[in-house]
Amino acid sequence: MPTRKDGATVELPSPPISALRGVGPRVAEKLAARGLLTLQDLWLQLPRQYEDRTALTPIRLLQPGVAAQVEGTVEAVERGFRYRPMLRVAISDGSHATLVLRFFHFRAAQVAQFQVGARVLCYGTPKPGQHGLEIVHPSYRLLADADAAALGDSLDPVYPTIEGIGPVSLRRLIGQALDRLPDEAALELLPRELRDGLQLPSLREALLTVHRPAQDADVAALLAGRHPAQRRLALEELLAHHLSLRRQRLAQQAHAAPALKKAALAQRLRKALPFALTGAQQRVFERIRVDLANPHPMLRLVQGDVGSGKTVVAAMTAMLAVEAGKQAALMAPTELLAEQHLTNLRGWLEPLGVRVAWLAGKVTGKARAKVLEEVASGEAQMVVGTHALMQEGVAFRDLALAIVDEQHRFGVHQRLALRDKGTGSVGNGDAIVPHQLVMTATPIPRTLAMAAYADLDVSAIDELPPGRTPVQTVALSAERRPELVERIRKACAEGRQAYWVCTLIDDSDEVIAQAAQSTFEDLSKRLPELRVGLVHGRMKAAEKQATMRAFKGGDIDLLVATTVIEVGVDVPNASLMIVENAERLGLAQLHQLRGRVGRGSAASSCVLLYQSPLSQMARQRLETMRETNDGFVIAEKDLQLRGPGELLGTRQTGLASFRVADLARDADLLPQVQRIGEQLLAQSPQLADRIVARWVGSAVRFAGA
Structure with a gap:
């Protein structure tokens, strides 16, 4: 039985590639390194463009x-x-x-x-x-x-390059595989009644059209990925991923989870807060409360714009676990963000008698041993930390709720590791798992969420707390840099604070960008009356934390930083954000940076400094930032401009690298995918399995991550 690069054995759904002429052990090894093991893999290795030699x-x-x-x-x-x-x-x-x-x-x-x-x-x-x-x-x-x-009598396909195999050889091998394509009845997995009305060709016809387009084929449609043959393949690929995620969802719900029904402590917290919850926060919490009352694990994603109040909802959710005598854990991707959560949660929860523990990489020695003991005994009811929560030696007495903040910044394995800290068994031996709440401040377009999070329920906190003033955003040429220095001088003289964000740490000859180090030195000279600080990713964690605390405490007027401050920094007194070389950043990142200001009641501004000339995409990004502060609108635009890959991060193994489908281009297929998927799961589960095997294969899908 063949093996993939990682050594895992693979059950072949179709004849192996070694059945083809010219495929010896060395060629087979090179193809396997790209995941090509069977004839079916070659059928689905689609051209990236076409050459017209007709x-x-x-x-x-x-x-x-x-x-x-x-x-x-x-x-x-x-x-x-x-x-x-x-x-x-x-x-x-x-x-x-x-x-x-x-x-x-x-x-x-x-x-x-x-x-x-x-x-x-x-x-x-x-x-x-x-x-x-x-x-x-x-x-x-x-x-x-x-x-x-x-x-030629048809257009010549051009395939993605494979190291060690020439384009002519690859084309010949795929041609041989296509010659062995089964007839329509054997190849087709979608029942005719589900295909009716789609006005798309059969799978066999679609594959032959894409690999061997006729001389009069619509080349423009093929290159744009809009040809009916490609749409047919995209539909089935999206369907396979949807079915895979839905299967994971059903598998997760088959587990038991603690039913958390009492909400008195959560209501005490709500009444003690110095602010009122927004309608969106109340709505999302009520939905979560209903989920947690069930004896099956909640799998819910809460997305909300910067400053929408996700942490408060997470804190109230944790109180449902604590009141039941169990534990909750909150994991954040950076010490800075985790420490900020710790400060907020201790301020809210300790007056209620809830013990909040802190576990991060810098907690060592006797202090670490003491925290581990409190976590293991259950004395620590709420545990806040970073990746350290998942390390060996960390044992919870009874973890009922795992909360992951900025979930797209974690690998799938890491999130599963935290969930597994709470996996136990009930009397009959069935697995009992904690509820999971994942949060993101990077809004995900609805179309993307439909495809990427079919194993999760998705809630949106789409309302900002009252009193927030919208951030005014302007785009300026870098030539106007001196004006900004004076603007900073004036803002800081009035008692405000400012950020100056650079996209590189050191100067680079290859990229036109002001590096943080040289910008820090330059601004320190130009603004001698101001206290200027510097934060970047290569600083030691303790040094970085100390600088951020000084800025938050008002001991630094101007903070020069790289994009390490993108997530989670909360300094209400900061009212001016300057982003250098803004044309080099994506919309989601720009929006996250802008979210660092406007967190108090003072009017705030974000200045996007750019180097001319601007590319068309950069111009569109800057225009979008000027036109709207709505993170959901920005996410939709980001999806149009960049595609799904960077928005999803590592959310699902391989999800952003579809063979045919493009989540932005093919979004209109998703409602049909959902309809067909639910029908298949209900009426033809074996067919659903075969469709998943064809497109997703034996790749582990990390259920419930």
Whole structure:
């Protein structure tokens, strides 16, 4: 039985690749390294683009940037060296125009091939050169005198490169695999009644169209991923992932979890708070309260914009566990954020008699031993920490609720490790697991949540607490930097504080960016009357924490920082945020940084400094930031501009790297995917399993992470 790169054995759903001609052990090993083990894997290894070799284009009709195939006769050959070796071959086709073929990597045998008068058939993308159009490194072959140029009868697919296997060899192997494609009845897994109304081809027809598009195929639609054949494949791939996640959800709900029904302590906390909950906070907490009253594990994602009050909801949720005599844990990705949660939770919970423990990497020696003892005995009712919560030696007496903040910053294994700290058994031997609440301040578009979190219930805190003033956002050219220095001087003179965020730590010759270190030195000189601090990722944790505490305590007026301050820093007195080289950051990151100001009642501003010229995408990002403060609107725009990968982080293994589907492009398929998925699970669970096996395979999906 074959093995993947990680050594895991794999059950093959179709014949192995080794059944093909030309696939020996070495080739099979190289293909396996890319996850290609079976003929089915090759069917689903789809082209990334197409080359049209079905026609010849006269040289005089070539267009810069438009790939074409030409036939010509060699008129001149020049081999030279100007910075590096170079071969230039001029060809013409009798249309009173000349094309130059340019090579930088070549062998002596190639030079010998290009004799004046030789006929050449070549394909490539022309671009303007010193002497008219030229193609750099075209694919080509020389024609014998009697040969006519053999034109293709379909578009040529171009596949993603695989190390050690040439494009011609890969195309030949995929062609062999396609020749063994089963007939429609054997290949099709979607029942006809579910396919009716979709107006999409069968799976067999879709695969053949995508791999071997006809000469008259809509190339623009294929390259855009909008061809009906690609839509058919995307539908089934999205369906497979949806079914996989729903299966995980059902498997998780089969476990037992402690039913947490008493809410008196949560209500005491609510009444003791110095502020009123928003309608959105109340709505989300009530939903959670209903979940936790059930004897099955809650799996809920709470997303809310920066400052929407997710921590308060988490604290009230934890009180449901504490009142039942059990424990709750809150894990955050950085010590800075975890420490901030600790301060808030101790302030809210200790007056109620709740013991809040702190467990992070810097808690060592006797202090650590004492905390571990309190956690193991149950004396510590609420435990706050970082990755340290998941380490060996950390044992909870009775963990009933695992809360993960900024969940996309953790790996799937890490979140499972925290959940497993609370896994035990009931009298009949069944596993009992804690409830899970995951939170994110990076709003996720509804379409993305439908696909990425089908194993979770999703709630949104879509309302900011009253008294928050919207942050005014402006974009300025870096040339106006001196104006900003004066603006900082004025704001700090009025008792406010400011951030200046840089995207690099050290100066770089390759990227035009002001580094944090040099910016700190420059601003310290220009603003000698101000107390300027510096924070970046390479500082020791203790040094970083001390600087942040000084800033929060008002002992630093201006904080120069890298994007380490993106998440979780709460300094209500800070009213001015300057982001240097804002064009280099994504929308979600810009929005998180902007969320560091506007946390008090004072009018706040965010200035996005950019280097000209701006790319089209950078311009759109900055315009979006100026137009809205709504994190959900920004998330939708971010999905359009960047796709799903960075929004999801490591939420699901492989989810952001679909073979065919694109969550932004194919969002309109998701309602159909949900409908078909629920019907299959109810009526044809075995078919559902086969669809998951085809697209997701034996990859571990980390249920409930």
